[in-house]
């Protein structure tokens with residue numbers, strides 16, 4: 001067993017095999033080749049001794065499977081988009097993205113995430129400034145960052161930090177996150193007063209919260 005995965009062992013007898021051979025199939029099963037005169041139990045003992053090799057191969061296979069490639073589906077502007085990978089570029093919705101392949105574990109992912117982050121930086125900052133002006137909230141600075149566990153933040157100095165992944169959400173949800181952080185300029189807590197402030201500028205906040213609860217993990 002490796003990482004909680006139990007392996008099925010397919011046994012194949014081969015007349016011409018000279019020794020036991022173990023292979024990990026693309027379906028994640030083990031195929032054990034047993035020479036004509038050798039015993040199956042000996043083969044299974046052999047397989048058990050290969051535990052470290054199996055673990056290594058299995059993890060490598062899992063990593064490869066997780067890599068972004070043609071057909072990988074991700075959220076972009078509130079829709080699920082399947083990446084189209086060609087020799088020249090990756091298409092993600094209306095975006096065409098160049099990929100540099102050299103020396104990267106997951107070049108498609110790196111290229112797409114970098115590009116979306118640039119798109120986010122270009123769009124989210126003016127959007128946040130416009131919404132701040134609409135609701136007459138002063139902000140010191142808008143920063144678009146790569147955050148692993150939150151959508152946004154509001155510092156006591158008035159800096160609003162936004163996760164670039166907001167670009168993956170429906171615009172109404174992304175706007176809600178921005179309004180949410182802006183209202184922290186008025187109420188630096190999650191009191192009733194705070195939610196009343198949110199409701200006064202973003203009447204659809206409950207719906208947006210529901211979307212985040214349902215799909216947020218698919219983005220972060």
Ligand SMILES: [Zn+2]
Nearest residue numbers: 180184189190
């Ligand atoms: Zn908050």
